[in-house]
Amino acid sequence: MNEKYWGSVIFFKHLFISGFVLIFTLPIGVALYFWHVSEATSKELDHLQNNKSQTVRHAAAPVSGESPEYQKKYPELYAPVKKKQAIAENTAYLTFDDGPTVLTEYVLDVLKKYHIKATFFIIGEKLKTPSTHRVVKRIIDEGHSLGIHTDSHAYRKIYASVDDYLDDFAKAHERIRELTGQDTHIFRFPGGSINTYNGDIYPQLIAEMTRRGYVYFDWNISSGDCDNKTASAVYNNVMKQADKLTRSVILFHDSADKSITLSALPKLIESFQAKGVQFGTLTSEMYPVTFGYRY
Numbered sequence: 583m584n585e586k587y588w589g590s591v592i593f594f595k596h597l598f599i600s601g602f603v604l605i606f607t608l609p610i611g612v613a614l615y616f617w618h619v620s621e622a623t624s625k626e627l628d629h630l631q632n633n634k635s636q637t638v639r640h641a642a643a644p645v646s647g648e649s650p651e652y653q654k655k656y657p658e659l660y661a662p663v664k665k666k667q668a669i670a671e672n673t674a675y676l677t678f679d680d681g682p683t684v685l686t687e688y689v690l691d692v693l694k695k696y697h698i699k700a701t702f703f704i705i706g707e708k709l710k711t712p713s714t715h716r717v718v719k720r721i722i723d724e725g726h727s728l729g730i731h732t733d734s735h736a737y738r739k740i741y742a743s744v745d746d747y748l749d750d751f752a753k754a755h756e757r758i759r760e761l762t763g764q765d766t767h768i769f770r771f772p773g774g775s776i777n778t779y780n781g782d783i784y785p786q787l788i789a790e791m792t793r794r795g796y797v798y799f800d801w802n803i804s805s806g807d808c809d810n811k812t813a814s815a816v817y818n819n820v821m822k823q824a825d826k827l828t829r830s831v832i833l834f835h836d837s838a839d840k841s842i843t844l845s846a847l848p849k850l851i852e853s854f855q856a857k858g859v860q861f862g863t864l865t866s867e868m869y870p871v872t873f874g875y876r877y
């Protein structure tokens with residue numbers, strides 16, 4: 583490069599062009615760099631969040647990968663796994679929880695009058711008197727279905743852990759077996775399979791009971807006999823919901839103070855029969871109606 587170049591017009595021309603190019607390309611380069619960094623950071627955050635939700639989802643799974651200890655409890659407490667039959671359409675299943683009580687025999691009388699069958703989810707601890715024994719015998723002799731609705735029905739106690747639920751269930755199961763000779767395979771969770779008391783354990787609890795072969799039923803119609811004040815309100819509530827369903831599992835309460843349930847029954851049965859709907863009993867061979875849930 584000759585000495586004439588430095589300080590020449592050509593030199594200043596080149597200097598000007600180089601500066602001009604730098605002024606425009608440098609900010610673009612810097613901007614591209616920061617965009618790349620922020621993109622990588624947000625991807626990392628997404629990854630962390632995904633991992634976090636997976637950790638929460640499987641938080642209760644055994645860390646070692648071994649089966650939970652409660653699976654070893656009650657080695658006799660298993661029901662044979664039955665082949666599930668096709669879903670019956672145009673059928674209503676009347677279900678009565680919390681008995682036996684002084685009301686049960688009146689309910690049985692109504693069912694007998696209309697020649698229909700129903701399902702009773704009973705509480706083990708109530709089976710202490712000769713009159714309750716007589717009622718349970720009637721339920722079986724008259725062709726109704728019998729299910730377990732825990733022994734104590736004490737929400738806080740039974741839903742404290744899967745172990746606690748199993749202890750309670752085993753007690754009720756044994757009590758019913760001793761009294762009736764029946765090995766009962768169907769049950770209903772107090773408050774339904776998902777409720778405000780079992781939020782921490784319901785996936786494990788449902789899995790454990792299902793693993794043992796027991797079949798639980800929730801409901802797709804709540805009669806509202808706990809909240810409604812009159813038999814006609816119960817009737818309207820049930821029929822409004824039943825119109826949208828081909829298979830209705832209807833929750834009633836068989837409690838001493840539920841005379842509105844009893845009063846609502848005849849008209850309800852007649853209305854279903856007028857629509858050509860048949861009545862059935864719940865068994866472990868049928869596809870259960872259950873609440874949807876996610877792990």
Ligand code: ZN
Binds near residue numbers: 679680731735772773
């Ligand atoms: Zn109940």
